[in-house]
Amino acid sequence: MKMEELTPHIEELKRVVGEKASEEELIDELNTYLNVYHVSIEAAVKGIKRKYGDETPLFVTASSIAKKIKEMTGDEKNVDLVAKIVYIEEKQITARGVPKTIFSGILGDETGTIPFTVWDVGKFELVKGETYNFKNAYGKKWNDKVQLNFSERSTAEVSATPIKTPERTISYSGDVKISELREGLGNVTVTGKIVSAENKTITSKGETKTVLAGYIADDTGKVQFTSWNDLGLKVDEAVCAKNAYVRVWRGIPQLNFGDQCEISRVDGIFQNIQSGLNKRSIADIIKVGGGLDIAVTGTIVDVRTGTGLIKRCPECNRSIIGDECTSHGKVEAVNDLRMKIVIDDGTGALSSIVTRDATESLTGITLDAAMAMASDKGDQDAVLKAIDEKVLIMNVTAVGNVLSDDYGPMMIVREIKQIVTDMKKEAEELMVKVEASL
Amino acid sequence: MILRETAWRVFAGEMNLSTLERKGDDEKAPTYLITPLGTRLSRVLVAGVLLDKENIGSPEDPLWRARMEDVSGSYFINVGRYQPEAATAMASLETPSFVAVIGKIRTYRPDDTRMYVSIRPERIMKIDAETRQRIVLETAQATWGRLNNVKLALSMPDASIDDLVTKGMTREEAEGVTEAIGFYGTPESTRYLKLIQSSLRMLLPDKEIDLGLPEDVSDMPDEIVIDEKTTAGDVDKEDLVLNMLGELDKDGRGAPMDELIRRAATEGIANTELEEITNSLMDKGLVYEPVLGRLKRI
Numbered sequence: 001m002k003m004e005e006l007t008p009h010i011e012e013l014k015r016v017v018g019e020k021a022s023e024e025e026l027i028d029e030l031n032t033y034l035n036v037y038h039v040s041i042e043a044a045v046k047g048i049k050r051k052y053g054d055e056t057p058l059f060v061t062a063s064s065i066a067k068k069i070k071e072m073t074g075d076e077k078n079v080d081l082v083a084k085i086v087y088i089e090e091k092q093i094t095a096r097g098v099p100k101t102i103f104s105g106i107l108g109d110e111t112g113t114i115p116f117t118v119w120d121v122g123k124f125e126l127v128k129g130e131t132y133n134f135k136n137a138y139g140k141k142w143n144d145k146v147q148l149n150f151s152e153r154s155t156a157e158v159s160a161t162p163i164k165t166p167e168r169t170i171s172y173s174g175d176v177k178i179s180e181l182r183e184g185l186g187n188v189t190v191t192g193k194i195v196s197a198e199n200k201t202i203t204s205k206g207e208t209k210t211v212l213a214g215y216i217a218d219d220t221g222k223v224q225f226t227s228w229n230d231l232g233l234k235v236d237e238a239v240c241a242k243n244a245y246v247r248v249w250r251g252i253p254q255l256n257f258g259d260q261c262e263i264s265r266v267d268g269i270f271q272n273i274q275s276g277l278n279k280r281s282i283a284d285i286i287k288v289g290g291g292l293d294i295a296v297t298g299t300i301v302d303v304r305t306g307t308g309l310i311k312r313c314p315e316c317n318r319s320i321i322g323d324e325c326t327s328h329g330k331v332e333a334v335n336d337l338r339m340k341i342v343i344d345d346g347t348g349a350l351s352s353i354v355t356r357d358a359t360e361s362l363t364g365i366t367l368d369a370a371m372a373m374a375s376d377k378g379d380q381d382a383v384l385k386a387i388d389e390k391v392l393i394m395n396v397t398a399v400g401n402v403l404s405d406d407y408g409p410m411m412i413v414r415e416i417k418q419i420v421t422d423m424k425k426e427a428e429e430l431m432v433k434v435e436a437s438l
Numbered sequence: 439m440i441l442r443e444t445a446w447r448v449f450a451g452e453m454n455l456s457t458l459e460r461k462g463d464d465e466k467a468p469t470y471l472i473t474p475l476g477t478r479l480s481r482v483l484v485a486g487v488l489l490d491k492e493n494i495g496s497p498e499d500p501l502w503r504a505r506m507e508d509v510s511g512s513y514f515i516n517v518g519r520y521q522p523e524a525a526t527a528m529a530s531l532e533t534p535s536f537v538a539v540i541g542k543i544r545t546y547r548p549d550d551t552r553m554y555v556s557i558r559p560e561r562i563m564k565i566d567a568e569t570r571q572r573i574v575l576e577t578a579q580a581t582w583g584r585l586n587n588v589k590l591a592l593s594m595p596d597a598s599i600d601d602l603v604t605k606g607m608t609r610e611e612a613e614g615v616t617e618a619i620g621f622y623g624t625p626e627s628t629r630y631l632k633l634i635q636s637s638l639r640m641l642l643p644d645k646e647i648d649l650g651l652p653e654d655v656s657d658m659p660d661e662i663v664i665d666e667k668t669t670a671g672d673v674d675k676e677d678l679v680l681n682m683l684g685e686l687d688k689d690g691r692g693a694p695m696d697e698l699i700r701r702a703a704t705e706g707i708a709n710t711e712l713e714e715i716t717n718s719l720m721d722k723g724l725v726y727e728p729v730l731g732r733l734k735r736i
Contacts, residue, residue: 346483346576346580348441348444349444408441430579431638431647433582434635438649
């Protein structure tokens, strides 16, 4: 290739690379690309630009499209938008076992707001209240909500013209019943009765702070709350909390009253406060992820190994094999009795661990009887078999807290009892429904 | 997060009519059998009367085949060595008796138009009459719920999955119903109402229950009858092939494939059909390939 033909490319390179390389170096580089590696002139120019720090995205699968927040559907592979940072925070997460810092927050434009995450924080400096031109972001759906994500190929430039966001800048889920609280709802308004409350001292971001923590309940359920400021909440008071937000711990939703939260007193509006049981279908529990004092009714469809007699460490109460605890070494093991069962109500399946008292009352086999059974037969599994025979296919109502982890939701059952279905009544009800529809 | 599959309550009359299979979205998700009412089956909980059972394996290495009847037809049941708990239970079950089964769906597809559905129990147990009634009731209630979901989906022909979820279906139900309607078309509701009617007649013997359904649809779907006959025919061929394998396996290293093909041809079993039979036998855990080109009975 003649020098004259290369000149415009070299000019372009000089402009992009600037001070980082001399013209001679650029010509040398270009020569290597073209005559040693025999790549096309376009590829050579691109390669050299990247080498000297050009940030133009290398792999763009589709040309980007510009959108407003309201138009986002969650399947955008490459989207540009102009938006204001309504809220931003730094978060520490663990991605594939490696600790990582990300930014997460909320973006707003004239049409609405959207949660966002910056996965590669190195190149982003985002300031709350500032408007940016975002390029090469991508959309995703999580928990049925659309989110915006910024990867390493995304860019953000401060926009000269700040945009106006609507008054209510945070996604708002409106009035929500306590049983419907789950992660990703945004701000919510919850009306309920304070069932219990106590002051707690916590350390947050190096500061010691006193918060009020307790339980709030409505006619659908009960949830733990934390009030981060003194809002004058009192036990037995019925309140409407506007702009509260949800955080989830091990699948259990918790309600938070933060700086934005407004509390108003309401007159006793609930006939039935669910401070006790919280009846749910298993499909519902799986959707939400967990909760407190939940009651499910279903069939025991499996009795798993790990059911029966177990040994626990007296220090940490974890189940151990033999007399060795992984944390406390050789210990005087404590005998215990439990069940690991699966309850299935036809909408979903829920793994459950049943504590000793509840196991004893459902099976009629006490810990002492179980120990005698095991030593009589010289077989640890004898207890598992006896329990299995008694409870498999039994219809039960179980009460406890439901937690979630990688293996899905799990109920820690503290009460369980057999349910006898009133078959005649239910069959008649079904008949009436079917006849009415014909 | 991998969730345990729900044990769906489903009548034989709904399950056996299914011919649509769909791999789940998740990498580790199972293949689901989608019924005409949109239930996505991988696991079921069913109850009925155990009518026949037969050990076609050996006492040491049992392979149980059984038939259980509910209000609507028969469930076909296979229990092999990989279901030790169910196999042990199977040995002591009597016919006839009330039995409940929790198990996985298995399908066998001899050609593009037919599909045979059976259950491979994880657990099978004797139950009392009351437990049987309870499971029938739950199944009738569930069938009623599914009929209503189908009706709702048909009334909103342009509805998206999200729209159906807004109307109160779970995502799973909405996806299943949409897929079922797309594949099977509008289900014959009378057929399913009859299942519910039969259940109610059993549960409320003192009541004269007549939902006024046309009598031309038999209480036992025709397919079940065809099902049994053809299944029997296929089973005979499977037995035939099993016998051949035994004869051709002269050195204990398995029967050579080419000899099996020649031998099958003399019995009127073409190559493609033989392949289906051997696949089905492998599926059932009756034969395996010790080396390429050889097939051996287990």
